[in-house]
Amino acid sequence: MKSIRIIAVAALCTLTLSCKKEEKTPSKKIGADAAQSSSVAQAIAEPEQEQAQDSEMLTEAKSKPLTTVAFSETNHNFGNIKQGEKVEHIYEVTNTGTNPLIISSVKPGCGCTVPDYTKEPILPGKKGKITLHFDSTNFDGAVNKVADVFVNVEKAPVRLTFSANITK
Secondary structure (H helix, E strand, C coil), X not given: CHHHHHHHHHHXXXXXXXXXXXXXXXXXXXXXXXXXXXXXXXXXXXXXXXXXXXXXXXXXXXXXXXXXXEECCCEEEEEEEECCCEEEEEEEEEECCCCCECEEEEEECCCCEEEEECCCCECCCCEEEEEEEEECCCCCEEEEEEEEEEECECCCCEEEEEEEEEEC
16 A cells, blocks of 8 residues: 555656646646646545545444454355356344444445445344345456455454356
């Protein structure tokens, strides 16, 4: 993550210096450099915004009275699936603590995975579920995906993973 920021800052500095060198060139070129500079700045800001959102979700999850949780599994292997196939897997969640379990958010690693989860508090001893829907359209070969589950437990977020081998 730090190396991406360093590269982005270096690119921004290079663009800034090239803008100063080309002040005598037509305004179209300077405008293009300004647009590039803006997109680099945006590329730097996006990961920072994501980290801030993750931090907010974690703070929200941990602001509730803490409890403990058990998952039926945290890793699933779909095996071989055909490219373009849409599959899903349900991860069962059990509240093993004494306070209600609250799933604040489930954040998948990319847009190919869509989560669905129990929205109401899960009472002690009761079960809920998290379903991850995966669209294999843009993949070929082995894939490994993740989703972070923000819950009111000590070691949050909890990471769920799944894998598949996409065949044509």
